[in-house]
Amino acid sequence: MLVLSGSTFPIQEWSELNYDALGAELKKLRENVAGVTDTVIAASDGIPILADVAKNVDPAHISALAASGLGIARQTTEVVGLGSLGQTVVFGSEGYMAVYAIGRLSLMVVLGDKGLNLGRLLHESRPVIERVGAILAA
Template sequence: MDYDALAAELRALRENVPGITDTLIAASDGIPIIGDVVRNVDPAHISALAAADHGIARQAAEVMGLGGLSQTVVFGSEGYLAVYAINRMSLMVVLGDKGLNLGRLLHESRAVIDRVGAILTPLAQRPPNERNDPAGARGEDTLDRPESVTNSLAGRH
């Protein structure tokens, strides 16, 4: 997987949309893949919350006959959490402050999701038993990441 290309997409989105504070890509089960995390947030915690948010919203859309879910946005008094389905195996998470330009985010995010999806496709097409080894089931990080990516996920730049 091209982690540099993923990191570049996340960084560009943050730089191009006013108000974005942090971005990350997570597996649909809540495991972080890579992040452009600037604030002191825990990527693992945000990934897990985003996966839960998306899962509940997907079920609600399905039960109500609304079709496939593409995104959710949580509006808070101090900012936003947007969760986008990249494909059935991964999510893009965007955190923003209260100055986030939501219109610009909606406009910019579609192209980013398409490009990120193309980068992730080889991973998404693998059978579930080939994506992680048994250590992954115990919560251990099993992805082979360059040190720069691991530092990004840990909030170190």
């Protein structure tokens, strides 16, 4: 297995991810949903792929936390019988962290401030997840 950037994911060497297309999706999400502050796309083992974050946000830390949280949530849905996992949302007094599974191989993290339009995020994120999944799979 080829190991790249410390990832244990099997990596295809000959094709490049379309970062521009991924970036356009993250940009659209931040523009269309009030309160979204930062976004990260990561592999589900916690290795960041693309990030649009403020200087004080470390994409590596966020990706690792998101991956572990998503893993626990996924196992919870299986053990408790809640169907398939769609997302997890952490509610803090000063903001939110939403994590979306993109298939089995990747995830998307959305950070928001305390005024985040969570309802709109849940609505807008669905097509974004679809498109990001397609770009990653291309």
